[in-house]
Amino acid sequence: MDPHRKRNQALSLAAIAVVAAVLYFADSGASDYQIRILNNCAIFAALAVSYNLINGVTGQFSLGPNAFLAIGAYTSALLTMSPLEKELSFIIDPVIWPLNEIQTPFYVSLLAAGSVSALFGLLMGFPVFRVRGDYLAIVTLGFGEVVRVVANNTQSVTNGPLGLKGIEAHTDLWWTSGFALATVFFVGRLVRSSYGMALKAIRYDETAAEAIGINTFWHKMLAFIVSAFFAGIGGGLLAHLITTISPSLFTFFLTFNLLIIIVLGGLGSTTGAVLAALLVTWGGEALRFVEEPMQIGPLDIPGIPGMRMVIFSLLLVLMMIFARQGIMGTREFSWNAVFSGIRRLQRGPGKAK
Amino acid sequence: MDFSFLAQQVINGISLGGLYGLIAVGYTLVYGILRLINFAHGDIMMIGCYFAFYGIFMFSLPWWASFLLAVILTAAAGILIDIGAYRPVRNAPRISALITAIGVSFLLENLGLVLFSGRPKAFYRPEFLSEIREIAGVRILDLNIWSFVLTLVLLGVILFIIHDTRTGRAMRCIAYDMETTKLMGVDVNRIIALTFAIGSAAAAAGGIMWAMRYPQINPLMGIIPGLKAFVAAVLGGIGNVTGAMLGGLLLGIIEILLVALRPDMAGYRDAIAFAILILILLFRPTGLMGQKLPD
Numbered sequence: 259m260d261p262h263r264k265r266n267q268a269l270s271l272a273a274i275a276v277v278a279a280v281l282y283f284a285d286s287g288a289s290d291y292q293i294r295i296l297n298n299c300a301i302f303a304a305l306a307v308s309y310n311l312i313n314g315v316t317g318q319f320s321l322g323p324n325a326f327l328a329i330g331a332y333t334s335a336l337l338t339m340s341p342l343e344k345e346l347s348f349i350i351d352p353v354i355w356p357l358n359e360i361q362t363p364f365y366v367s368l369l370a371a372g373s374v375s376a377l378f379g380l381l382m383g384f385p386v387f388r389v390r391g392d393y394l395a396i397v398t399l400g401f402g403e404v405v406r407v408v409a410n411n412t413q414s415v416t417n418g419p420l421g422l423k424g425i426e427a428h429t430d431l432w433w434t435s436g437f438a439l440a441t442v443f444f445v446g447r448l449v450r451s452s453y454g455m456a457l458k459a460i461r462y463d464e465t466a467a468e469a470i471g472i473n474t475f476w477h478k479m480l481a482f483i484v485s486a487f488f489a490g491i492g493g494g495l496l497a498h499l500i501t502t503i504s505p506s507l508f509t510f511f512l513t514f515n516l517l518i519i520i521v522l523g524g525l526g527s528t529t530g531a532v533l534a535a536l537l538v539t540w541g542g543e544a545l546r547f548v549e550e551p552m553q554i555g556p557l558d559i560p561g562i563p564g565m566r567m568v569i570f571s572l573l574l575v576l577m578m579i580f581a582r583q584g585i586m587g588t589r590e591f592s593w594n595a596v597f598s599g600i601r602r603l604q605r606g607p608g609k610a611k
Numbered sequence: 612m613d614f615s616f617l618a619q620q621v622i623n624g625i626s627l628g629g630l631y632g633l634i635a636v637g638y639t640l641v642y643g644i645l646r647l648i649n650f651a652h653g654d655i656m657m658i659g660c661y662f663a664f665y666g667i668f669m670f671s672l673p674w675w676a677s678f679l680l681a682v683i684l685t686a687a688a689g690i691l692i693d694i695g696a697y698r699p700v701r702n703a704p705r706i707s708a709l710i711t712a713i714g715v716s717f718l719l720e721n722l723g724l725v726l727f728s729g730r731p732k733a734f735y736r737p738e739f740l741s742e743i744r745e746i747a748g749v750r751i752l753d754l755n756i757w758s759f760v761l762t763l764v765l766l767g768v769i770l771f772i773i774h775d776t777r778t779g780r781a782m783r784c785i786a787y788d789m790e791t792t793k794l795m796g797v798d799v800n801r802i803i804a805l806t807f808a809i810g811s812a813a814a815a816a817g818g819i820m821w822a823m824r825y826p827q828i829n830p831l832m833g834i835i836p837g838l839k840a841f842v843a844a845v846l847g848g849i850g851n852v853t854g855a856m857l858g859g860l861l862l863g864i865i866e867i868l869l870v871a872l873r874p875d876m877a878g879y880r881d882a883i884a885f886a887i888l889i890l891i892l893l894f895r896p897t898g899l900m901g902q903k904l905p906d
Contacts, residue, residue, distance in 0.1 A: 317706075319706050319709065385889055385892070385893055388892070388893060389892050389896070391705060391706070392646075392647075392648050392705060392706075392709050393892055393896075395648070395709060396648065396841065396845075396888065397888065397889055397892060399838075400884075400885030400888050400889060401885070401889075403838070403881065403882065403885055404882045404885050404886070407878070407879055407881050407882040408879075408882065410878060411878035411879055514713065514717055517710070517713065521710060562725050563724075563725075564721050564724040564725045564729075565725055567717065567721040567724075568718065568721045568722055568725055570717075571714050571715075571717035571718035571721055572714075572718055574710065574711075574713070574714035574717070575696050575711055575714035575715060575718060578700055578703070578707050578708075578710050578711040578714065579696070579699040579700060579711070582703060582707055
């Protein structure tokens with residue numbers, strides 16, 4: 259038993275309280291733009307944590323979270339839109355029953371988004387986990403594409419390429435930060451449970467894990483479904499944040515963003531994923547200046563749109579070559595580590611051990 | 612449905628599938644040797660098209676000189692990518708190499724957007740290739756006939772290199788056992804770089820023919836053919852060059868036939884490749900001509 263457990267819990271609660279206070283003041287005082295960034299930070303932190311569960315912790319390199327985001331976003335949006343609104347936006351084909359009649363509260367739609375997404379995760383899992391390694395990556399990538407193509411073509415369910423417009427902006431700071439907290443809490447507990455041990459065992463050596471009696475198929479499936487559940491809710495929140503969704507929003511590009519986050523944070527580290535999500539989301543905004551026209555001395559540089567993505571992809575390649583562990587490796591943030599770090603600093607570098 | 616309609620669709624499918632096949636050869640060569648899915652392969656093809664484009668419009672080269680130069684430059688680009696990005700992660704876990712490949716792919720696409728702008732550019736097609744001839748009721752564009760002939764010639768050259776040269780023997784040895792090959796005194800890095808060069812050159816050739824077909828290019832043009840060529844490579848048995856070509860032809864024919872027979876399903880065209888991929892991996896993971904994979 260950890261002798262500092264009480265202290266650590268108190269510190270964690272204090273940290274949450276500080277964040278809540280900051281959010282409270284941001285909610286009333288910050289500009290729309292700042293609130294938007296905070297919302298994105300929270301949603302992407304949660305998405306990264308759930309994506310990291312399957313990719314980092316379990317070591318199954320899925321490239322399909324965009325599929326779950328799409329499913330979640332469409333499910334919740336179709337549930338919160340009023341029947342009249344749906345009738346007005348589905349101009350090519352009318353929306354099918356029962357979607358044309360029901361309307362649910364926001365929280366019900368989010369739960370439905372998570373559940374439908376998890377169900378798809380279950381169905382996808384059967385073919386996906388028959389293969390390993392890079393084949394698994396390609397198959398999940400394929401599912402991501404298939405979901406997007408289907409969304410483009412099932413006019414009477416998704417409204418096709420026109421997408422859904424006029425989704426009510428239910429998502430606010432409390433929803434996103436609450437969701438992020440719940441995801442970190444739940445996934446964190448799962449990783450530290452005996453299930454989590456089994457998942458890590460699968461990451462290190464799948465054959466050995468099987469040999470010591472772990473049912474690798476169902477454990478991988480568990481991680482996949484949990485990951486899909488949270489990704490689905492995240493998609494729902496995203497839909498009610500940006501209020502307009504279309505299939506082109508859920509391309510591989512979205513997966514690429516999440517991939518950069520979890521690689522930067524360290525594949526397998528939940529706290530690393532949160533940290534990197536904040537860094538990448540904030541960094542993406544901070545780097546906007548590289549796409550604007552600049553004046554360096556006598557040089558007039560016109561704006562170069564797309565430069566940020568060049569920087570991010572270069573970052574990913576360089577990280578793979580020079581810093582494969584990312585920020586946290588597979589370690590987790592802990593108060594004990596912070597305190598021992600402080601003690602080490604106090605003792606001075608010479609005696610550090 | 613009459614015979615000439617069906618024949619027409621099969622011919623269309625073959626001319627599309629030949630290009631998938633030629634691009635798939637590069638995937639299969641690299642995967643066979645390194646067990647690396649070179650995600651950037653489709654984007655290397657795009658780079659080749661832009662080399663050819665600028666050769667004609669900026670340096671006013673004759674089209675054949677520009678195309679030839681583009682193929683050579685793309686081969687060089689393939690070597691550079693191998694040395695710069697893939698060689699440093701060669702001994703890292705395979706997933707790291709895969710992430711690197713995804714990174715390189717996005718880097719090329721976005722560099723393309725920044726350098727060439729996202730606006731599609733019209734691609735040059737020589738006059739004499741634009742004629743349409745009719746053979747037994749089947750209409751074929753001259754370009755497609757020549758493309759297919761050239762594809763077969765290139766396939767023959769690549770097969771010759773692999774099976775009848777010392778370099779090719781070294782490639783096959785590395786695919787079998789890299790460590791032992793190193794011990795036999797083979798410069799493994801040089802051979803791998805050469806493999807990238809051959810694969811990239813084939814991609815550039817395929818890409819230029821692809822660009823002449825449509826005839827326009829844009830920085831994201833490599834994504835879809837790249838993914839489909841990968842499916843073709845898996846379909847044919849990854850690591851097997853002839854298999855990649857057959858897989859490409861089969862994929863092309865299936866795609867075209869589905870669209871021709873069920874026009875209402877045309878929107879699902881890009882999903883077919885993945886459906887095939889998933890089915891192949893489930894029921895015959897070694898593909899049509901592949902041997903059993905280690906792992």
